Amino acid sequence: MTRATRLCAALAVVGLLGGCVGLHADDRIRPGLAVDAQDGQPVVILPEGPRPGATPEDVIRGFLRAGGVSGDAIAGAKSYLTTGAAARWNPDVGTVVVQEGSAVVIDGLAGRYRLTATPVGTLTADGRYTPAAPGSEPVRMDLMLTEVGGEWRISDVPKTFGRWLSPSAFAGLMRQVTVNYVATGSASLVPDVRWVVSDRMATRMVRQQLGAVPNYLTGAVRTDLGGGVHLLVDSVPVSDGIATVNLAGTGITNDSAARRNIWAQLVSTVTQAPGVVGVDVTVEGTRLALAGIDAPVATLRELGIDSLGPHVGVLPLVRVGQGLYSVDPSQVEQSQAEDFTDRTPVFPAVQPYFDDLAANFTGQEVAAVDQGELARFRADSAETVPNFGTDLTAPAYDRMGALWVGGRLAKKPNDAAVWAVNSLVWPATDPDAAAVRIPADWLTGRLPVALSVSVDGSRIAIVSTDRHHKDARLDVAGIVRSANGLPTALAATPLRLGPQFASLRDVTWIDDTTLSVLGSVTKDVERPFLVTLGQEVTPLPAVKGALALTTLGGERRLVVRTKDRVFVRAGAGWLPAVGSDLIVPGR
Known part of the structure; x- marks a missing residue:
């Protein structure tokens, strides 16, 4: 034929x-x-x-x-x-x-x-x-x-x-949403980004929410919607803006904390669907009872859950010469170095050889690195953490008090590692404040270049290369913690983001689902990019000589540091700011 x-x-x-x-x-x-x-x-x-x-x-x-x-x-x-x-x-x-x-x-x-x-x-x-x-x-x-x-x-x-x-057809058909899990050791929610078809979105999102915790968050979060919990009927009807999630299964207990988590997970996920303004949760047709809750529920605040953010009232620090000074975040573009001439630094002098600094969430401590030295500064003193590594990354604090840094092992320079220091312990020479290596087998044979911990403290983003400083990679992994909140391990299988990057220099969390990285896609000039957990990559204007990133709040207040200057994002460009560095607490 x-x-x-x-x-x-x-x-x-x-x-x-x-x-x-x-x-x-x-x-x-x-x-x-x-x-x-x-x-x-x-x-x-x-x-x-x-x-x-x-x-x-x-x-x-x-x-x-x-x-x-x-x-x-x-x-x-x-x-x-x-x-x-x-x-x-x-x-x-x-x-x-x-x-x-x-x-x-x-x-x-x-x-x-x-x-x-x-x-x-x-x-x-x-x-x-x-x-x-x-x-x-x-x-x-x-x-x-x-x-x-x-x-x-x-x-x-x-x-x-x-x-x-095609990418355009994908963009027209799919929507990026978050599926939410409960942070281990707290009631805060940790989002994971998924893509769903843009019809019957409430039903599709609940199906995703009823699945297992993703591998890269194993040990860092939990779900109280597991254990055989499923939709009684494979549909989530929406009437007058209220989505009714009718569950069934043996995994729903009478524990009030677990029930609050079920409500929280479903409310935060399902209210993203167009037209949904509230959620009602039932079990085989009977409302899932929870003391003090008047269903339907529209916000997490009704469940007594607030989103985690930076500590209120803690100001960023500007570095002028060897001094660190508090600065109003709304004034960093207008201030001049002369404005700090008569002010007393809030920390001891930071020597010029310390290029990378971080401040903890409460603003009471600053850390700095220089090759193999990790120093901790408090209001009236400064001490060095006993030697443990070389080629150290810039430090980063998490909200639980851990001070993170990556680098090479001091006694085995071919092996790389990530360490955490209990910054709640002082002095830095106290044995309980020693740097503790955090297991992460997926970093074997690689060298950490930069790291950043999410504001919720449940995830860490790590930029690494191979031993020859090639094959740049951006990974996100959940942080496993002990009962006292200190980290004990990273999730065994990380989430790799942005495999198209040819080079990567720095990373910082912008919000709970977005990071900013400094790198390049085609080995051209390095520039800042936005990278979502859903793998969307957006380039931003380049800054000549850019070395590091932080943020004063979201992508519109992104900060880029060069060797001796600081620039703050302003629309489609960058404005110079005061000082040679800007240190944002908890970033």
């Missing part, structure tokens, strides 16, 4: 799968939506079904294009399949994002067709997006076509195939 003869066509993705927006970095600097901007009403796209007499190539092209929709509109994609294949195909089983403008090659022989494309990333069924590493092999998929009533239809789709989408 002529239609079964070998077919080979190169199809541009722009024609096959649509427009142009990427998850990966783009060198163009463009403003985005305001942080609190809301999406408008979604546009419902009804893809065209197969036309009479369509060739196998037309059917495949139409099927891939039609897969970029959701809800009832997915019937358009199924119309390209035989009845049996349509019943078996699950579009949500996984998504491959393929490169915009690359060629999708379709080879066909005797009803079997192989598709090949350049991958951008993959999305798993649990909403985890993973970018393709540079130089990744092409992705391939085999489809079977047959004639039904004289028309070509796809008769077999691999079980693991859900959708192939």
Whole structure:
């Protein structure tokens, strides 16, 4: 049959799968939506079904294009399949994002067709997006076509195939949301970023919330929605803005703390769905009782839970010469070095060879490093932590009082490590204030370059390279702590972010789901980037000679330090600030 003869066509993705927006970095600097901007009403796209007499190539092209929709509109994609294949195909089983403008090659022989494309990333069924590493092999998929009533239809789709989408189609179909877990040892919530299809979002988010704790947070967080808890019916109805989550299972206890956590996890997650202003939680139709709670619940504050942030009233420090001075964060761009001439420094003099400084959450201690020396400064004295390593990273404090630093082992310079110091103990020479190595097997053979702890204290971001200062990597891992809050280990499997970076120099947490890194994608000039836990990468304007990052609050108050100057983000540019360094407590 002529239609079964070998077919080979190169199809541009722009024609096959649509427009142009990427998850990966783009060198163009463009403003985005305001942080609190809301999406408008979604546009419902009804893809065209197969036309009479369509060739196998037309059917495949139409099927891939039609897969970029959701809800009832997915019937358009199924119309390209035989009845049996349509019943078996699950579009949500996984998504491959393929490169915009690359060629999708379709080879066909005797009803079997192989598709090949350049991958951008993959999305798993649990909403985890993973970018393709540079130089990744092409992705391939085999489809079977047959004639039904004289028309070509796809008769077999691999079980693991859900959708192939361009970045623009992905951006139009998916939404980035957070799934929330309870920090070990506290009632605070720790978010994990997922991507979900933009229809039936309340239902989709609850499905994600009922899953297991992600590997990179194991030991650092817990969920009280495990142990066989599931939706009684696979749907979360929303009426007058109230989403009703009807649970079932044996894992729901009478423990009031666990019930409060269930409410908190579901409220923080489900209220992200458009149109949802409150959540009601029931167990087999009966409200999940919790003393003092008047359901439905709209905010965590109604549950007695407040978000964690920096300590109120603790001011950042500006470094002028060898002195550290408190400064009003709203005045760092207007102040001059002369303004501090007659003021008394709040800490002992910091010698010029200390390049990297950090302040604890309460503002009562500052740490600084120089190669193999970690010094701690308090109001009236300064001491050095007994020697434990070399090539130390900039230090960082967490809200539980641990002082973190990475580097090489003093006695084994080929081995790298991460240490934590109990900064609540003074003097620094006290044995209980010694640097303790924190186990992290995934750092074996690597050298930490920079680290930063999230404000909630549950996660650490680490930039590392191989022993030859190549293969830069950004990892996020949960922090496992003992009952007294001190760290004992890092999660065994980290979350790798931004595999496209060619170099990385520094990292800082911007908020609970976003980091800023200093690096480059194509070995060009290093610049600041924003990187979300959902793998979105956004470039910011470059600062010549940039060495380090911090923030006075969010991405709009990002701070970049060079060798002897400080710059604060101002719109699409940077304004110079006072001093040679700006130290923000808890950053």
